[in-house]
Amino acid sequence: MASSPLHPSFADSACRHLAYSRKQKSLGLLCSNFVALYNRDDVDAIGLDDAARRLGVERRRIYDIVNVLESVGVLVRKGKNQYSWIGFSGIPKALQDLKDSASQESLGQDVQDPPTKALEEEEDESINQGTDFEGEKGTSGLDSATVNSAAGSGAKPALEQRREKSLGLLTQNFVKLFITTDADTISLDEAAKILLGDAHDAVNMRTKVRRLYDIANVLSSMNLIEKTHHADTRKPAFRWLGLEGRQNPETGAPVPITTFAKQPRKRSFGTELTNVESKRPNFNLLSDESKGRAAVLAADLVECNRMAQQLIQGPKGGFVFGPFQPVAVKREYVAVQKGVEREKVSDWERMAAAFRPQYHNQALSDLFTHFVEAWNSWRHSTSFL
DNA sequence: ATCTCCCGCCAGCCT
DNA sequence: AGGCTGGCGGGAGAT
Numbered sequence A: 001m002a003s004s005p006l007h008p009s010f011a012d013s014a015c016r017h018l019a020y021s022r023k024q025k026s027l028g029l030l031c032s033n034f035v036a037l038y039n040r041d042d043v044d045a046i047g048l049d050d051a052a053r054r055l056g057v058e059r060r061r062i063y064d065i066v067n068v069l070e071s072v073g074v075l076v077r078k079g080k081n082q083y084s085w086i087g088f089s090g091i092p093k094a095l096q097d098l099k100d101s102a103s104q105e106s107l108g109q110d111v112q113d114p115p116t117k118a119l120e121e122e123e124d125e126s127i128n129q130g131t132d133f134e135g136e137k138g139t140s141g142l143d144s145a146t147v148n149s150a151a152g153s154g155a156k157p158a159l160e161q162r163r164e165k166s167l168g169l170l171t172q173n174f175v176k177l178f179i180t181t182d183a184d185t186i187s188l189d190e191a192a193k194i195l196l197g198d199a200h201d202a203v204n205m206r207t208k209v210r211r212l213y214d215i216a217n218v219l220s221s222m223n224l225i226e227k228t229h230h231a232d233t234r235k236p237a238f239r240w241l242g243l244e245g246r247q248n249p250e251t252g253a254p255v256p257i258t259t260f261a262k263q264p265r266k267r268s269f270g271t272e273l274t275n276v277e278s279k280r281p282n283f284n285l286l287s288d289e290s291k292g293r294a295a296v297l298a299a300d301l302v303e304c305n306r307m308a309q310q311l312i313q314g315p316k317g318g319f320v321f322g323p324f325q326p327v328a329v330k331r332e333y334v335a336v337q338k339g340v341e342r343e344k345v346s347d348w349e350r351m352a353a354a355f356r357p358q359y360h361n362q363a364l365s366d367l368f369t370h371f372v373e374a375w376n377s378w379r380h381s382t383s384f385l
Numbered sequence B: 001a002t003c004t005c006c007c008g009c010c011a012g013c014c015t
Numbered sequence C: 001a002g003g004c005t006g007g008c009g010g011g012a013g014a015t
Helices: A008-016 A027-038 A048-055 A059-071 A088-107 A116-129 A158-164 A167-180 A188-196 A202-221 A288-313 A327-354 A362-382
Strands: A045-047 A075-079 A082-085 A225-229 A236-240
Touching (some): A059 A075, A202 A225
């Protein structure tokens, strides 16, 4: 590998990942790989065990992902250990439902205290459907169960208190913050304060912010939000991108997330490969042989993950579709890109001809070979557009 | 030093 | 009883 003309980022990542890197284990990257794995025509049911095994992570992490994705309508829980894939097409309805419920909550804000039990049941159901829950009113039409969750919740039953703090509900209220206010950017501190209502003591704030980081990372990987800074304070904050997604950074062409369709029945690149080493390695405890294996595997995974991420988000954050781009996007995007892309094709071809990473894992080698074949097939098909 | 957020313990629910 | 679910916060990597 050392003598081959490596892509700079690959050489860089391979060198850096002789040690543990938490970036390769982020929820956002895991979410990207999760989407790459299941956003296909032939996917309907998703088993949590299957997802955990194929992505090489513990079940616990899959729960985090699916709870957030369910809140924005991308999938829906069918039963124990089982989810149904809805896809990106489920997002618009989920967002509309959130908007509707927020405005309803605002309208009824001063009327009366709702019957808690009934609301709870309704909320449970809505959580299971990923959208459209109703609740007591709070700031900005937020569900006050979450807003008040840190207040101790008085004599509420344990189960209810637990649900009030769920990642799913927090996700929905976080999203509502964006879609019901005019704020251009919201920092996680601000969000936590709002969502905590009057109960933002230091400990609750810290916990809530931690969860918001988890949520923000997943939503960022879906391009529903993007990380940015407050214009004046330069403090880290998030901006809502929503259904418009981002504009392509080079052409300015909008690439709405709503145009995502399920992937064709092809094996997706960037799947079955996240985070094979599930633990922070304690290198003091590893044998030399294990250290070598871990380093080799990490380097392979780094590159695969990077490319998988690019398939979804693109190197600069904009969408850059490869051979698996959704059909709906294909025509408009390729048409806009055509002129620019033509100029770059020869560069890509040169790079493709020269770039042959030597994966030590046979499955990854197979995957790369598949990717190259798919790329060639895609190039061939787009030459007729 | 502060921000970020992975990780896995373990309580509580479900089957 | 055993498995599933997911809240929670310690603590370590990143900046």
